[in-house]
Amino acid sequence: MFIDDKSPYERCVFIRAFEQEIAALSAAGEVPGLVHLSTGAEVADVALASVLDSGKDQVTGSHRSHGIALAMGASPVRVAQEILGRVGGLSDGLAGTQHLMAPENGFLTSNGIVGAQVPLAAGAALTAKTNKTGGVGVAVFGDGAANQGAVLETMNLAAALELPMIFALYNNGMAQSTPVGHASGETDFKTRAQAFGLLAFDADGADYSACAAQFKQGAESARGCRPTFVEVTVTRDDGHYFGDLPDAGNPAPTEAWFENLRRSLKAKGASDDQITQTFDATFERAVGVVKEAARSPKAGAAEYRQWLSLGANPDA
Amino acid sequence: MFIDDKSPYERCVFIRAFEQEIAALSAAGEVPGLVHLSTGAEVADVALASVLDSGKDQVTGSHRSHGIALAMGASPVRVAQEILGRVGGLSDGLAGTQHLMAPENGFLTSNGIVGAQVPLAAGAALTAKTNKTGGVGVAVFGDGAANQGAVLETMNLAAALELPMIFALYNNGMAQSTPVGHASGETDFKTRAQAFGLLAFDADGADYSACAAQFKQGAESARGCRPTFVEVTVTRDDGHYFGDLPDAGNPAPTEAWFENLRRSLKAKGASDDQITQTFDATFERAVGVVKEAARSPKAGAAEYRQWLSLGANPDA
Amino acid sequence: MPEQMMKTSEALNAVLHQAMLDDLTVICIGEDIAENGGVFGVTEGLLSTFGPARVIDTPISETAFVGMAVGSAMTGLKPVVEIMFCDFVGVCLDQIMNQAAKARFLSGGRLDLPLVIRTTMGAGDGSGAMHSASLHGLFSSISGLTVVCPSSPADAAGLLRAALKTKGPVVFIENKNLYDLEGPVPGDCLATPIGVAKRLTEGTDVTIVALGQMVQEASHAAAMLSAAGISAEVLDPRTVKPLDVASIAASVAKTGRLLVVDEGAGFAGFADAVIARVTEEAFSALKAAPRKVCPPDTPVPYAVEAEEIWLPNAADIVAAVQTMMEE
Amino acid sequence: MPEQMMKTSEALNAVLHQAMLDDLTVICIGEDIAENGGVFGVTEGLLSTFGPARVIDTPISETAFVGMAVGSAMTGLKPVVEIMFCDFVGVCLDQIMNQAAKARFLSGGRLDLPLVIRTTMGAGDGSGAMHSASLHGLFSSISGLTVVCPSSPADAAGLLRAALKTKGPVVFIENKNLYDLEGPVPGDCLATPIGVAKRLTEGTDVTIVALGQMVQEASHAAAMLSAAGISAEVLDPRTVKPLDVASIAASVAKTGRLLVVDEGAGFAGFADAVIARVTEEAFSALKAAPRKVCPPDTPVPYAVEAEEIWLPNAADIVAAVQTMMEE
Ligand SMILES: Cc1ncc(C[n+]2csc(CCOP(=O)(O)OP(=O)(O)O)c2C)c(N)n1
Ligand SMILES: Cc1ncc(C[n+]2csc(CCOP(=O)(O)OP(=O)(O)O)c2C)c(N)n1
Numbered sequence A, B: 001m002f003i004d005d006k007s008p009y010e011r012c013v014f015i016r017a018f019e020q021e022i023a024a025l026s027a028a029g030e031v032p033g034l035v036h037l038s039t040g041a042e043v044a045d046v047a048l049a050s051v052l053d054s055g056k057d058q059v060t061g062s063h064r065s066h067g068i069a070l071a072m073g074a075s076p077v078r079v080a081q082e083i084l085g086r087v088g089g090l091s092d093g094l095a096g097t098q099h100l101m102a103p104e105n106g107f108l109t110s111n112g113i114v115g116a117q118v119p120l121a122a123g124a125a126l127t128a129k130t131n132k133t134g135g136v137g138v139a140v141f142g143d144g145a146a147n148q149g150a151v152l153e154t155m156n157l158a159a160a161l162e163l164p165m166i167f168a169l170y171n172n173g174m175a176q177s178t179p180v181g182h183a184s185g186e187t188d189f190k191t192r193a194q195a196f197g198l199l200a201f202d203a204d205g206a207d208y209s210a211c212a213a214q215f216k217q218g219a220e221s222a223r224g225c226r227p228t229f230v231e232v233t234v235t236r237d238d239g240h241y242f243g244d245l246p247d248a249g250n251p252a253p254t255e256a257w258f259e260n261l262r263r264s265l266k267a268k269g270a271s272d273d274q275i276t277q278t279f280d281a282t283f284e285r286a287v288g289v290v291k292e293a294a295r296s297p298k299a300g301a302a303e304y305r306q307w308l309s310l311g312a313n314p315d316a
Numbered sequence C, D: 001m002p003e004q005m006m007k008t009s010e011a012l013n014a015v016l017h018q019a020m021l022d023d024l025t026v027i028c029i030g031e032d033i034a035e036n037g038g039v040f041g042v043t044e045g046l047l048s049t050f051g052p053a054r055v056i057d058t059p060i061s062e063t064a065f066v067g068m069a070v071g072s073a074m075t076g077l078k079p080v081v082e083i084m085f086c087d088f089v090g091v092c093l094d095q096i097m098n099q100a101a102k103a104r105f106l107s108g109g110r111l112d113l114p115l116v117i118r119t120t121m122g123a124g125d126g127s128g129a130m131h132s133a134s135l136h137g138l139f140s141s142i143s144g145l146t147v148v149c150p151s152s153p154a155d156a157a158g159l160l161r162a163a164l165k166t167k168g169p170v171v172f173i174e175n176k177n178l179y180d181l182e183g184p185v186p187g188d189c190l191a192t193p194i195g196v197a198k199r200l201t202e203g204t205d206v207t208i209v210a211l212g213q214m215v216q217e218a219s220h221a222a223a224m225l226s227a228a229g230i231s232a233e234v235l236d237p238r239t240v241k242p243l244d245v246a247s248i249a250a251s252v253a254k255t256g257r258l259l260v261v262d263e264g265a266g267f268a269g270f271a272d273a274v275i276a277r278v279t280e281e282a283f284s285a286l287k288a289a290p291r292k293v294c295p296p297d298t299p300v301p302y303a304v305e306a307e308e309i310w311l312p313n314a315a316d317i318v319a320a321v322q323t324m325m326e327e
C-alpha cells in the first residue's frame, strides 16, 4: 500500500491524484459538504511524515488534512470513505473531511476549528514526555491559524513546559479570502516563534529534500524537548475549498515540486519512461482507491446508532 | 482634587495612601471580597496617565486597577465607594473592585478576566481612529496576562489594522503564585511584541521621569497609528491580593520610586520639610477620601433594582 | 420602496447597506466580510460602497476582533461583528458572555452597548460536527444578551433593523439553510419588534413552537396534521430572548397542548426554556405533557442520511403530536 | 480506613492523592495548582509527593492547557485539569465544547477521553460579576459532557472517584462556598455513582430539587416548611447530566409538586431542564405548575446586600412552596 516503501515522488503523486478524484466526486455531488484539498502541500505532507514514527508520534491537522493523514499512513480507502460519508470510513463516515482521525497511524485528528488542533498536539507531546516514549506531538496549521489565540498560547506553553513538539506552519499566503499580509501585522512568523522561545526553521514546500531536511532538524530538537517551529511555503492549488473561485491574491499554482522531484529521480538514474510509468501507475492506484471508497454504502441509521450509544446522557 | 495640578510625587503618594486605607478596611471586613492592590505600580500608573488625555483617550485595566483609575482622574471617593460596595460608587457598588468603570475620565473599564481588557482597548482605539479624534486606546495588563490568547491576538490585530493603541505591560514578575520565568518560554516580552509588528519600549517603574518619557514616545507613535508596546518593571508590594501570603518569589518590595521622586523634588529646590509636609497632607487627604467613602451607606435593594431594570429579558 | 421578493441574504444585505448609509457610526467587522462579501454573501458590496475603514476584514482572531467590536460599542460606534459559524464561539465566548453581556450592568446603565453579533446556525448541509451547531439556547442562558433567530427574509430584515436600534448586545443568528429562501420584504424601513412571536397557522388542538428553519418543518407538519384532522397552531417566537411567553401561553390556553421543535440542545436549551416558562403560565390549560422534538444528544453527524436522522423534520413532529393527542 | 470528618477541599485532596498513587497516568494541570496547592487548597501537597512532571503549573493560557489536557487524554494520560473559576471558561470553551466533548463521537468510540475538568461555581462571597457564576446548565447543554456538582465532602470524594474512572470528559464543578464544609467521608475507596440522585429529606407535599450550596438552602426551607405543616422532599441530583429523571419523577409522582432551586441561569439552564424532563415523565401526577427559584436575570452584583438579594435562599424557597400549595 501507499504507506510502504514508496518514493517521495510516488507519495506526492498519490496525494495529488487522490485529491483530484475527491474533487471529481465532489463535483458529482458525492461529498456531503465542502472539501478543502491538500493540493499544493503534498511535499510538505510527505516530507513531514518522513521524519516521524507513526508508532510513537502523533500529528494533528487543520480542516485541510487529507494529505497529511495519507502521508502518515492512514488507510487511503478509509480516508476516502470518511470524506465521502461512507461505511468503513475512519469513523464510519460520521466525522467527515474535517475530522479525520487515525491515531493508530500517528494521525490523531484534524479539526473544524482553526487552530484548535494545536493545543491537542501539545497534549500528545505531554503524553510522550510523561511516558518517556521518545515521541513528539506535531501540529500542522496554516498562516491564518497563526493568528489564533490557541496557536499563540500553545507556542508559549510548549516552550515553557519544554514539550517535545513541532509546530508546522504551512504558509500558502491565504486564509480563505484574506492574504497573509492583511491578516498579520508582521508576516515573519519565524521571528514570532523565536520570540516565544521556539527553535525556528523555514523550508520551501516545492523542494522535497530541503523540506525533509528542515523537518528532520526540527524533529531532532523536539525529541530532545526543545520545541520547534518549521514554516513551509506551500501553495493552495484548488482554492480555499474545491469549487471556490480561483483566488486572485494567491501565488499562481505551481507544479514546481513535481518537476523538482522528477529531476531528482532522473539524477538518480531513472529514465523519463520509468518516471512516467510510475506516475501513471500511482495515479491509477490512487484513483482506484477513491473509486473503491465511492462504491461503499453510504453511512446511515446503523452507523449513527453507534453514536447514540456513545451519548453521555441516557436521558436526553 | 487629586486629578488636578498635583506633582507626580503627590499623585503617587495619594495612590499608595489610598491603597493602604483600602487594605485596612479590607482587614476590618469592610470590603465584600478580595482586593488586588496597586502598591508598587504607582509610578507606572501616574506616568502613563501623564501622557494621556482623558477627554479622548480610553484605558482598560486588569483586576489590579485602583491606581490607574485614580491616575486617570476617576473620582477617588467614588472609586473607594465602588471598592467598598457603597452607594455613590462608580457603579453604585454593584460592580466592585475588579470592575471599575470611569469612561467619563478616560478609564473605560477594569476586568475580572485576565487579558480580556486588551481587545476592549483595541475597540476604543478603533473608535478613535474611525471618528478621527486623535485619541488612543490603552490596555494595561500583567506579565501573566501576556500569555493569554486575547492579548496575543490583539497585538497582531492592532498591528494589522494600524490601530492607535498602546499595550502597557506591567511586569511585576509574578502571576498569582507563578513566577514569570515559569510561565513564559521566553521572558523578553519586548521582542515578542516587536515580532507582532509593534514598536516596543521598556521602562523602569521606579523612575518616574524615565517612565513618563517612554510612555510619551509610545503615545506619540500610537497616535500616528503605529501601535506600541511599553513594558514597565514594577513590584507587587502587597502580594497577589491583600491578605495573601508574602510571596517568596517576588522581588523585595521597594520604595525606590519614592526616594527617586523625593530626590527630584529636592533637585528642584524643595526642602525636606516641604516634602514631608506634602507627603503628610496628601496621605491625610487620601485616607480621608477612603474614610468618607466608608461612611456611605452600603449598596442594597434600591441600587440592585436599577440592574433589574437593565435586564434584557423582562420575562425571566 | 415597494415590497420586493428577496432572498434572506439579500434582505440582510440591503438592511446593512441602508444602516451604514444612515449612520456613520455603523461599521462591519469580521473574517472575509469585505473583499469576499462574507462566506454567505451577506456583506457583499459594503466594502466598495463604504470603504475599508468601515468594512473591516480581520485575522482569524475571534477573541481580539469580537472584543474590539465590544470596546468600540462602549466608546461610540455601532459595530456589526460576524462570527462565521456559531460553532466557533467557543474561542471567543468570554468577550460575549463577560465583556459584552455584562457591560450595561457593570456600568450601571452608562453604556448602551449598541452591538450586533451576527452568526449562523443550522444543520442539514453536510458541514459536520463543527459547522452545524445551533447555540441560541446557550446564548439565551447568559444574562444581558438579546437573542434573535429569524425564519424568513422579511423577519430577517425587520429584526436586523430592530437589532441595530436597540440597546445591545444582540446575538443575531441566521440559519444558513435559509439564506437562499425567497420571500416578500416590505420596502419601508420598519423594524420587526424584538420579543414578539408570529403566528404562522391558526389551530385549536396543539401549539407548535419553532424558529429558524424548523418553522418550515412545523408548517409542513401542520399541513399534514390538518389532513389527519388535527388542528395545529404554529408560532415562531423569532426572538429567543426576550421570549414572547404571553403569546405562546395564550395559544396553549386555547389548544391545551405544547410542542417545541428545535435543532438546538434537547437538554437545557431553548426547548426546555419554552416548556418551563409556558408550563408555569398555562398549567391549568394543559391537556397533555408539553413535549419537544429535538435532535438526539450527539454532535451533528456528517454523512447525509445520518444527518437527516439527526435533524428534526415534519414527520417527527407529526408523530410527536399524534402521541400527544392520544394522551 | 475508617470514616473521617473532613472538609470538602480535604476530601477532594485525598482522592487526588490516592488516584495519583494508584495510577501513574493521572496528572494534574492548572494555574497555581503546584507550588501554591490551588487557590482553594484542593491540590495541596501533590507537587511535593508526585513532582513537577505530574503536577503542572501553567501559564494563564486556558485554551492551550485545557487543550493540552484534552490531547493528553486522547493519547493515554488521565489528566485532571483545573479552570480556577467557571467564569473563565469563555476563554477556552472551544477546547471543551468541540474538542473534548466530541472526541468520543468523532473517533467512533476509539477514544475514551478520560479527562476530568475541575472548576468552581457559586455566588455569595463578594467576588463580583466574573468570579461567581454557576454554568452547570451551559455545560450540560453540550452533547458529550458529563456534569457533576457535589454538595457534601462525601459526595465530592465519591463523585471525583467515579469521574476518574468513567469515560470522559467530566466537568466536575465544586461550589467554592462548600470547600470549608465539614462532613463524614467514608474511608473505603467507593465511588458515588454518576447519575444517581440523593434524597435528603422525605416528604409528601412537594419535591424540591437542588444541588451544590442550594442543597443547604433547600434543607433549611424544608425544616421551615415542616414547622408550617408542609412536608417537603429534598432531592440532590448530584449529577446534572446524566440527570436522574427517574428518581425525581418518582418523587413528584408522590408529592404532585416540583420546585427546582438553582443559582444557575433561570432561562435555559438546569432548572428548565429538570422542569421540562420531569413534567414530561410525571405530568399526570402534577397538582400545580412546576416552578423554579433562580436568581434574577442579571450578573452577580458585588455589594453584600445586593448579592444576598440575588442568591436564592431558604426564605425564597418557602415563599415559592407556599404559593404552590395554594394553587
Ligand atoms: C475559529 C475559526 N474561525 C474561522 C473558521 C473558518 N475558516 C476555516 S478555514 C479558514 C482559513 C484558514 O486559513 P489558514 O489557516 O491559512 O489555512 P488554509 O486554509 O490556508 O490551509 C477559516 C477562516 C474556522 N473554521 N474556525
Ligand atoms: C482567564 C483568567 N484566568 C485566571 C484568572 C485568575 N487570576 C486572576 S489575576 C491572576 C494573575 C495575573 O497575573 P498578572 O497578569 O501578572 O497580573 P498581576 O496580578 O501580577 O498584576 C490570575 C491567574 C482570571 N481572573 N482570568
Ligand SMILES: [Mg+2]
Residues within 6 Å of the ligand: A142, A143, A144, A170, A171, A172, A173, A174, A175, A176
Ligand atoms: Mg493559508
Ligand SMILES: [Mg+2]
Residues within 6 Å of the ligand: B142, B143, B144, B170, B171, B172, B173, B174, B175, B176
Ligand atoms: Mg504579574
